[in-house]
Amino acid sequence: MKIPFTKMHGLGNNYIYIDLFHTELPEDRLSELAVKMSNQNTGIGSDGMILIHPAETADVGMRIFNKDGSEGMNCGNGLRCTAKYAYETGIVKKSEFTIQTKANIVQAIVHKNSGQEVEKVTIDMGEPILQREQIPMLGEAGTTVIDEPFPVADTTLQVTAVSMGNPHVITVVDAIDEAPLTTLGPIIEKDERFPEGVNTEFIEIVSDEEIHFRVWERGSGVTEACGTGACAAVVAATLNDKVTKGKQIVVHLAGGDLMIEWKEDGHIWMTGGAETIASGIFNA
Numbered sequence: 001m002k003i004p005f006t007k008m009h010g011l012g013n014n015y016i017y018i019d020l021f022h023t024e025l026p027e028d029r030l031s032e033l034a035v036k037m038s039n040q041n042t043g044i045g046s047d048g049m050i051l052i053h054p055a056e057t058a059d060v061g062m063r064i065f066n067k068d069g070s071e072g073m074n075c076g077n078g079l080r081c082t083a084k085y086a087y088e089t090g091i092v093k094k095s096e097f098t099i100q101t102k103a104n105i106v107q108a109i110v111h112k113n114s115g116q117e118v119e120k121v122t123i124d125m126g127e128p129i130l131q132r133e134q135i136p137m138l139g140e141a142g143t144t145v146i147d148e149p150f151p152v153a154d155t156t157l158q159v160t161a162v163s164m165g166n167p168h169v170i171t172v173v174d175a176i177d178e179a180p181l182t183t184l185g186p187i188i189e190k191d192e193r194f195p196e197g198v199n200t201e202f203i204e205i206v207s208d209e210e211i212h213f214r215v216w217e218r219g220s221g222v223t224e225a226c227g228t229g230a231c232a233a234v235v236a237a238t239l240n241d242k243v244t245k246g247k248q249i250v251v252h253l254a255g256g257d258l259m260i261e262w263k264e265d266g267h268i269w270m271t272g273g274a275e276t277i278a279s280g281i282f283n284a
């Protein structure tokens with residue numbers, strides 16, 4: 001099978017994008033294809049695979065598969081790249097449009113340069129989910145998880161759990177470069193208290209409008225950036241009284257910066273870059 005693809009990234013979080021408006025893929029091979037394409041030695045090399053597809057109730061649809069073949073519900077960096085692709089290829093002809101994910105339908109606004117290329121994208125990511133059982137995280141139903149002790153390995157973290165359609169657990173640390181990302185990230189990802197696994201983020205508060213951020217992603221490991229994670233991190237920082245709701249927060253990720261605002265109406269807005277790396281044919 002020969003599959004046309006485009007490799008794109010948002011702040012270094014890179015995926016292989018397949019345009020299902022013009023290509024067909026068998027549903028029973030999607031997981032296997034994501035693993036194959038993501039392999040750096042025998043594939044293209046990526047954090048996973050994203051499908052851009054026709055949607056019934058939105059202008060365009062998006063599905064995300066992690067590097068290990070598991071399907072995620074949402075992907076912030078993927079949404080910005082999908083918006084850029086859909087606009088630049090003419091799938092959508094307006095600069096404000098909707099994208100459907102497995103989690104929800106979001107609003108995208110593309111920002112172009114003088115050459116009509118999309119440089120940045122703003123997404124209204126909707127409202128965060130804080131109810132424990134909806135994250136999902138084990139424990140007393142109907143409660144939230146804010147600055148809760150979380151014993152793991154030989155330490156106890158203070159964690160806040162947030163779903164952006166996909167699960168995130170956030171810990172505030174004093175120094176981001178010393179965060180136990182690669183030691184605790186893989187353990188927390190598979191911890192039984194998170195029945196569907198979890199994306200693990202560490203943040204350092206710089207000021208009430210600036211934070212540093214690092215992520216261990218469920219299904220992909222360390223990545224340069226995570227859009228849903230950055231939104232969840234701003235929610236966690238707000239709930240822990242570290243930043244102010246209604247203010248634009250600069251999130252410094254390993255691959256660059258995102259501007260995130262948790263607005264007074266409860267919606268989270270994310271603005272950041274989206275870039276095309278290469279296009280080609282994958283021999284599956």
Ligand SMILES: N[C@@H](CCC[C@H](N)C(=O)O)C(=O)O
Pocket residue numbers: 013064066071072073074075076077078166167199217218219220223225226227228229
């Ligand atoms: N990198 C993404 C999130 C991708 C999915 C995640 N690993 C999951 O399984 O929930 C982002 O930019 O949000």
